Amino acid sequence: MLTPLLVANWKMNHGITEAAEFIQFLENAEISSDREFVVCPPFTSLHLFKNIPHGAQNMHWEESGAFTGEVSAAMLKELGCTYVIIGHSERRQHFGETDDIVAKKVATALAHGLTPIVCVRSVDEVTPALVGKEIVIAYEPVWAIGTGKAATPEHAQDIHSQIRKRVGDTVRILYGGSVSAENASSLMAQPDVNGLLVGGASLDVNIFLKIIQS
Numbered sequence: 001m002l003t004p005l006l007v008a009n010w011k012m013n014h015g016i017t018e019a020a021e022f023i024q025f026l027e028n029a030e031i032s033s034d035r036e037f038v039v040c041p042p043f044t045s046l047h048l049f050k051n052i053p054h055g056a057q058n059m060h061w062e063e064s065g066a067f068t069g070e071v072s073a074a075m076l077k078e079l080g081c082t083y084v085i086i087g088h089s090e091r092r093q094h095f096g097e098t099d100d101i102v103a104k105k106v107a108t109a110l111a112h113g114l115t116p117i118v119c120v121r122s123v124d125e126v127t128p129a130l131v132g133k134e135i136v137i138a139y140e141p142v143w144a145i146g147t148g149k150a151a152t153p154e155h156a157q158d159i160h161s162q163i164r165k166r167v168g169d170t171v172r173i174l175y176g177g178s179v180s181a182e183n184a185s186s187l188m189a190q191p192d193v194n195g196l197l198v199g200g201a202s203l204d205v206n207i208f209l210k211i212i213q214s
C-alpha cells in the first residue's frame, strides 16, 4: 500500500511569526506514523522548518542565472526541502505555466532529488512527460479550489482511477480542493485517493492536524 501523503499548501499566507507558531505546535503534537505529511509555506519561511517536513510551492527549471525573482531547485535542497509543488492551477492561470513548463520543472526537480507534486486540473494534463517518473500527482478541479465545494468522494475516485491508468500503481494521487476536517476521511477512504493537498484548511494547525489524522 502507498503511504498516504497530506500536503499543506499555504499559498501566499503566513509570515515567519505565524510559521514559527505553527512549527512549535506541530513539533509538540503526536502524529500517527503511518501517514506522511509536508508543509509548503512561502519561500520566506522555509528556513524555519528544520524538523518538520517541508516543501516549496514553486521553482524555476534552470540551474541558475538571470531570472529575477526566481528560486532554483538547488536552493530548495539547501533549505532541506523534499517536495516541490509544480503546476498549481493558480500558477497555470496567473503565471502562464503550460504543460511544457511543468515538464521542464519536473525534470529539474527530479535531477536534484526533489519529489514534484504535480497539480493537474483534468486527466488530460497528465501528459506523457509525467508518466514513468517518481512524482506525486494532485488532482485539483478548479471549481473546488477555495470555493468550499469539494468534489464528492465518488467524483474524486472516478477521476483518480482514470489518472491511475496513465501513471500506474506506484504513483500517489492526491485530491485537492476545499478539503476540510469534515470531508477528509471520506475522500481518503477511496481506493485511488492516496492523500490530500490542503489549501485554506492547512493554515490552522489544529485543523491540519485533524486532517493528517483523519
Ligand code: PGA
Pocket: 009, 140, 144, 145, 146, 147, 148, 176, 177, 178, 179, 197, 198, 199, 200, 201
Ligand atoms: P483549498 O486549496 O483547499 O483552499 O481549496 C487547495 C489548493 O489550491 O491547493
